[in-house]
Amino acid sequence: MATYSNMRAMRALIKASLQAMFKSPSAIIFTIAFPLTLIIVFGFLGNSNGFSVKVASAPGSDTTSPLYNMLRHVSVLKWVDTHDSGGVNKLLQQGDIVATIEIKKNPEGVKPEYILSYKESSSELNKAKQMEAMLATIIQQADPELRRRMDDIVQVKTEVAQIREYKQIDFILPGQLSFSLLASGVFGTAFVFFNLRQTLVLKRFFATPVRREVIVISEGLARVVFQIMGSIIIISIGHLFFGFTLAHGIFTFINMLVMCALGLLVFMGFGFIVSAVAKSESTIPPFSNLVTLPQFLLAGTFFSIDNFPVWLRPFCKALPLTYMNEALRKISFDGANLWDVRMDILVLTLWGIGVYLVAGKLFKWE
Incomplete structure (x- = not known):
């Protein structure tokens, strides 16, 4: 008589779970269709006008220089004209x-000739964070003469850094993928x-030699495989059609997939808790929305939490x-590796330990 193999049972359970997921419309919608639809919408919106920043001239600025x-002729800067200092502050606050x-001209003979400064708002994603370096880059790249005489002509209160174009898809896609x-x-x-x-399927499993943990691990691995396939599709479409940034190409792609697998394993713990406390399918x-909706709205999925x-x-x-x-955005745009986002991984791991301890206490097999 052949020896019973839990590994063979695990492979069979993974295969059965994957087949069920591929046949489930809700699984396809949550994994691919819903996030992909939002990514396509925001991708077209983000690419329609390119990257632009709305700015205004500060009261008292030298507009004759x-x-x-x-x-004023740089396409990236979209100028809003107002001659009232109160109106400018209101636009900034809103x-x-x-x-x-603000552009100030120094007295004749004093170097530099101009001092350029700005007052920022953090209301539009991370655009304000790029303003300082972007202004210096624009000035240097727009005119060869200015590039040669930068120190003599204008001082920008900034530390110049190399700026990679930050598109809306670079913010939206990681959020939709995480959700x-x-x-x-x-x-x-x-x-x-x-x-x-x-x-009573779980109860029937008890009549077989299959171990309980094999059932849970099999379902978990099947869901990880299914979600990773969905993540590959979402990231690939975002990168190929909407210019989603993968800072280090395939290495960034792999790091994102590893991060996705870790995140899914943590989030599945919440699912075990919900399945335990729910008294009926309805x-x-x-219960699930109590877990997902606050995070969907407050965890920086559509806009930075700095706006709250x-x-x-x-x-x-x-x-x-x-x-x-945050981890996915750091990996994709900043080129961070898993060690660089270790604090994000640590917090997720602590959450995972906590939810699985609770799930272990509440989960019912019958």
């Missing part, structure tokens, strides 16, 4: 402009294990999806 006239630019992992990990795991328990969506009130930011920074979003 050649430097000012040059900046986020209608990213910064005010698809969260939604699949919570909703998918909760529904699967609730239904396996309600249909109660799974409300100061009192709300500590809560935003406590959410696991926040660290997933």
